Amino acid sequence: MIRLWVLLLIFALGLTQPCLAHSPIKGIGSFYNGLLHPLLVPSHALLIVSLGLLMGRRAPGRESQLGWPAFVLSVCGALLAGLWWGDALPEPLLIGIALCAASLVLFDWSSPWPVSVILATAAGISIGLNSSADLAGHTASRSWLTITGIAVGTVLWLTYVGGLATRSDRPWHGIAVRVAASWMMAISLIVLALWSVHG
Amino acid sequence: MSLRILLQLTAIAGLIAITNTAPALAHTGEGVAGGFVSGLQHPIFGLDHLVAMVAVGLWGAFLGAPAIWVLPLAFPLVMAAGAALAIFGLPVPAVEMGIAASALVLGLMVAMAARPPLWVAAGIVGLFAVFHGHAHGMELPESANPFAYAAGFVISAGLLHAAGIAFGLLTGSQLGRIAVRGMGAAIAIVGVAFLSGMA
Numbered sequence: 341m342i343r344l345w346v347l348l349l350i351f352a353l354g355l356t357q358p359c360l361a362h363s364p365i366k367g368i369g370s371f372y373n374g375l376l377h378p379l380l381v382p383s384h385a386l387l388i389v390s391l392g393l394l395m396g397r398r399a400p401g402r403e404s405q406l407g408w409p410a411f412v413l414s415v416c417g418a419l420l421a422g423l424w425w426g427d428a429l430p431e432p433l434l435i436g437i438a439l440c441a442a443s444l445v446l447f448d449w450s451s452p453w454p455v456s457v458i459l460a461t462a463a464g465i466s467i468g469l470n471s472s473a474d475l476a477g478h479t480a481s482r483s484w485l486t487i488t489g490i491a492v493g494t495v496l497w498l499t500y501v502g503g504l505a506t507r508s509d510r511p512w513h514g515i516a517v518r519v520a521a522s523w524m525m526a527i528s529l530i531v532l533a534l535w536s537v538h539g
Numbered sequence: 540m541s542l543r544i545l546l547q548l549t550a551i552a553g554l555i556a557i558t559n560t561a562p563a564l565a566h567t568g569e570g571v572a573g574g575f576v577s578g579l580q581h582p583i584f585g586l587d588h589l590v591a592m593v594a595v596g597l598w599g600a601f602l603g604a605p606a607i608w609v610l611p612l613a614f615p616l617v618m619a620a621g622a623a624l625a626i627f628g629l630p631v632p633a634v635e636m637g638i639a640a641s642a643l644v645l646g647l648m649v650a651m652a653a654r655p656p657l658w659v660a661a662g663i664v665g666l667f668a669v670f671h672g673h674a675h676g677m678e679l680p681e682s683a684n685p686f687a688y689a690a691g692f693v694i695s696a697g698l699l700h701a702a703g704i705a706f707g708l709l710t711g712s713q714l715g716r717i718a719v720r721g722m723g724a725a726i727a728i729v730g731v732a733f734l735s736g737m738a
Binding site: 380382383386446512515518519522523525526527529530531533534537 | 571608611612613615616618619620622623626627628676679684685686687689690693694697
C-alpha cells in the first residue's frame with residue numbers, strides 16, 4: 341500500500357510543468373553545447389560509437405586499458421591545439437577510422453594492442469581538431485567553455501558506449517554489439533561512397 | 540527490486556514522459572535531425588521495405604543460430620553496397636520488382652518453414668539486400684542531410700529485423716510456429732500484391 345502511494349506521488353510530481361527560467365550561471369549554455377556537440381555532428385557520433393564498441397569489446401584487456409586514456413589525452417590535446425591551428429581534418433578520415441574500428445568489432449578480428457591504441461589516438465585527434473575548427477569566430481571565454489564541454493561530452497559518450505559494449509550477462513549482448521558494429525560499417529561505407537562522388 | 544515493482548516504475552516513468560512532452564513544432568526534412576528522421580521513416584513507411592525487413596528477421600529466427608544473427612549482421616553491409624551502387628550511378632535492373640519479389644520469396648520461405656543451408660539463406664537475403672539498398676541510395680543525395688539519412692535507414696532496417704526476430708522467437712511453441720508461418724504467408728501475399736501492381 342505504501343509503495344502504491346509512493347508511485348502515485350511520483351506520478352503527481354511528474355505532472356508538474358517544467359520551469360522555464362534562464363540558467364543562473366552565465367555562459368553555461370556554451371558548456372552544454374559542447375557537451376552535446378559530439379552527438380550533433382554525425383561523423384563524430386559515428387566515430388565515438390564505433391570506437392566505444394571496440395573499447396568495450398576489448399575490455400578489460402590492454403587495448404582498452406591503454407586505448408581509453410590515449411583517447412582522452414589526444415582529444416584534449418587536439419582541442420587545445422585546434423584553437424590555434426583552426427583547420428579541420430577531412431571528414432573521410434574520421435569515417436575511415438570509424439570503419440576500421442567497427443570492422444574489428446564486427447568480424448571479431450584479434451589485433452595487437454597497439455592497433456586499438458593507435459585508432460583511439462587518431463580518433464581523439466580527429467574529433468578534437470574538427471571540433472575546435474567549428475569554434476571559429478567565438479569569443480575566447482565562450483571557446484574555452486565550449487571545448488571543455490566537448491572534452492567532457494566526448495569522453496563521457498565514449499565511456500557510456502564502451503560500458504554498454506562490455507556487458508555480457510546474456511548471450512545476445514555480444515551479438516547486439518556486433519550488429520551495432522555492422523550498422524556503423526554500413527553507414528561508413530555509404531558516406532565514403534557519397535564523399536567520393538559528391539566531395 | 541521485484542519485477543512487478545520494476546514494471547510499475549517503468550509504466551509510471553512512461554506516463555510522466557508522455558504527460559510532459561510538448562508538441563514537436565520543428566520542420567521536417569531539415570538538417571541533421573530531419574535527415575535522420577527521413578531515413579528512419581523510409582523503410583517503415585514503405586510497405587514493401589517494411590515487410591521484407593521483418594521477413595528477414597522472421598526467417599532468421601526460424602532458422603535459428605547462427606542464421607538468427609548472421610542475417611542481421613550481413614544485411615546492412617550488403618544493403619550499403621547496394622546504396623553505393625546507386626550513389627555511383629550504377630543501375631540495378633528492376634529494383635522495384637526485386638523489392639517486391641523479396642517480400643514474396645522471404646515470406647514464402649517463412650510460410651513453408653524452409654531451412655536451406657546457411658550459405659543459401661545468406662545468399663538469398665544478400666541478393667535482395669542489394670535491391671533495397673539501391674532504392675534507399677537513390678534518395679540519398681536529395682535528402683536534407685545524406686549522412687543522417689543513411690544512418691536513419693540503416694538503423695531502421697536493423698530495428699525492423701529485430702522486430703521480426705522478436706516475433707519469430709514465438710516458434711518455440713506450436714501455436715507460435717503457426718503464427719509466424721501465418722505472418723510469412725501474409726508477407727508473401729503483400730509481395731504478390733506489389734508484383735501484380737495491386738499495391
